[in-house]
Amino acid sequence: MKPLNILVIDDENVICDACRLVLAEKGHGVDHCLTGTAGLRAIERGKYDVILLDMKLPDIDGTEILKRVREKTPAPCVIVMTGYSTMSNALQAMKLGAADYLAKPFTDDELITAIEKSCADLGW
């Protein structure tokens, strides 16, 4: 798979670092932001293929970020992560255009599979 530009938006440093470690080992470029505001700014500036988005952020609701990301062209692929894993949350995120859904906690393999699967679905 070609190297991707990935942005992780999560208010937990340890999760950002862990995702970076796992994904960098697979040859992907990884940035991270700890707030929704910083995340949106980074999305405006940078060119990301994949966004790993925590649904519960301290400043902006994850669904709001998801909506804003979908307005961009070309829209990056968004994989939603949340600690409050319920079917309705997942469905809502998928309706808003998320490519996949990761219920915290997840393993490195689950993370990689989710990214590979989402990109394959998009024909990348």
Next chain:
Amino acid sequence: MTFSSKFENYFYVFTDIMRAMHSSTSLQEVLQVVVTKSADVLDAQGALLRILNKETNRFDVRAACGLGENYLSKGPVTTEKLLSEPTELHEVKIITDIWHAPRVEYPQETWNEGIRMIVDVPLAIREQMTGLIRIYLPQRRQFSDDELDFIITVAEQCACIIERVQLMENQQAQFDHLAAQMDKMSSLGRMAAGIAHEINNPLAGILLYSSNMSKKVPHGGPLEEGLNIIIKETQRCKTIIQGLLEFARDREPQKVPADINAIMETALGIVENEFRLRHVGLERQLAEDMVKTLLDENQIEQVFINLLLNAVHAVSENGNVIIQTAVDPGSNKVRVEIADNGCGIAAEDIKKIFEPFYSTKAKGTGLGLAVSYGIVQNHQGDIRVLSTPGQGTRFTLEFPIRTENSDVRVNP
């Protein structure tokens, strides 16, 4: 007193009592009116009213008039003495010899109180003595039939009102219990969501690092083994939290017309292996005339799996589990019973088994029955348990029979 004025007097006394019974919400006020008026109408010195305390099986004084503190402080009367002649439940008992009547427990004190005659009027409901009005007279005298008839009528009305109030009090207690339960559930829901978020985040860090590291350590070595344990245990935490969320979410059931027998068969298909492995016998007695009713098949299946696994774990090898389903046209309900001949549930545990986090299993999360309880409630159903330690447990579930039409909102 002339004939007509006597009846006029009865009439007024009776209306006073009836008015108190219908207007007052306090049982105490009613009882007070009853004793005062009963004493008045018989020109008595005083009266007292005792009601059976079901917990102590004694007749406690609940209202009194015209009697001294000394006398009243004598305490409750034992049931045996009052029930010595159970055939006379609806008859007035007149005691003229207070020194030798077995019903009079404190003859000396009674005599000292200036009492020379006692009239006992039983309060009975459905052949059960629930109380007694005792009327004390300062001298012996004869009673006319209509006086006795009158006092019996008052007692009958009084017994009815006591029963009604006790029923209402019971219902209130049950309602309070339910309300407290609901309150606990909703605050638990909020807490669960908070816990899920707070715990799943650190778990995400642990799981990502440990799963990543396990690939970098020597294969088959102690490091790999340790990391795999960390991975497995972290995933176990995730399962527990998911169960908690599941429980607290109070999900609206997606009801479709479903055959409860078919749901039971699906559930049995899933747990059958567990039965075989443990050599537990399984007996199906599924109703052939089962009707469809609106149920969320997945949720009900979850409840059945839960109860079946509990049953299989409760019995030792070669135990037996019996599953019965039935249609009750009378109450318009379908019923499911899962009975085992296992270890049973101790009396002190049985009240708590539907509470979240209550478990008697070493590895239980204490959520299985709590989740099941919530699901059944969301179906307007009922779940009951009957258990004898050492003999077995029977869970009974009932669901109202609903057809699609009754749940569809009709647009004008």
